[in-house]
Amino acid sequence: MGPVISKILSLYNVNRESRTTNHETRTMITTVVFDLDDTLYDEIDYCRSGFTSVSEFIANLPGSPTAQPIFDCLWKHFTTGNRTKTFNTALDQLGIDYDDKFIGELVKVYRNHTPKITLPTNSKDILDQLNGRYMLALLTDGFLPAQQLKVQALGIEKYFNCIVYTEELGRDCWKPSPVGFEKVMEILNVKSQAAAYVADNAKKDFIAPNKLGFMTVQIIRPARIHTQSSDQADAAPQYVIHKITQLPDLFG
Numbered sequence: 001m002g003p004v005i006s007k008i009l010s011l012y013n014v015n016r017e018s019r020t021t022n023h024e025t026r027t028m029i030t031t032v033v034f035d036l037d038d039t040l041y042d043e044i045d046y047c048r049s050g051f052t053s054v055s056e057f058i059a060n061l062p063g064s065p066t067a068q069p070i071f072d073c074l075w076k077h078f079t080t081g082n083r084t085k086t087f088n089t090a091l092d093q094l095g096i097d098y099d100d101k102f103i104g105e106l107v108k109v110y111r112n113h114t115p116k117i118t119l120p121t122n123s124k125d126i127l128d129q130l131n132g133r134y135m136l137a138l139l140t141d142g143f144l145p146a147q148q149l150k151v152q153a154l155g156i157e158k159y160f161n162c163i164v165y166t167e168e169l170g171r172d173c174w175k176p177s178p179v180g181f182e183k184v185m186e187i188l189n190v191k192s193q194a195a196a197y198v199a200d201n202a203k204k205d206f207i208a209p210n211k212l213g214f215m216t217v218q219i220i221r222p223a224r225i226h227t228q229s230s231d232q233a234d235a236a237p238q239y240v241i242h243k244i245t246q247l248p249d250l251f252g
């Protein structure tokens, strides 16, 4: 482990004392499980792509403005923190009439659009590097088919021995449920002590894998969408890194 990495790890190596039980039984890491959004690529790129598709959809309706002002309005509200009523607020401002059914259609366009997103070079390099040395898995929450379309667009399916979309197991299996993690362990026949989970969201991503005994690693991407942490003691990741290229050093 290089000096820079060890310094970063010692700075961010939080709450290790409180979880020594899991660490005492840690064996060599054989399996690396990744989250998708804001872990392997910037989710904001997906959102931009989705709002572009929605703008084009609205612009094609009779009497609508062109796509650019619609996109600008949606983007302004989304990027200033309106994450739940983005469509409604933007349509109000644009003076476009709508009802719940129309909003439902826009949500469908967003979740079913073919995203224009690419895998960042450093993510690709790391997946290439880990592939073959570790069993790799993807465990992601989120609506289908949106998550599957993201995986296709990024071209990452080939890297993973198993992909678990928690939505397929049931809405109550989204993180922090342990069900998706148990599914990965069952499919790959791996013990939690030999597995690491790499993800971004300190509110929900690490609760279950901490409890099960995974190594947990938070990656903090500069453009990340979720910046909140959790008050729950068991929600904190065991390691925090700022570049995905720091991963191999963690696994020893």
Ligand SMILES: [Mg+2]
Residues within 6 Å of the ligand: 035, 036, 037, 038, 039, 199, 200, 201
């Ligand atoms: Mg994520």
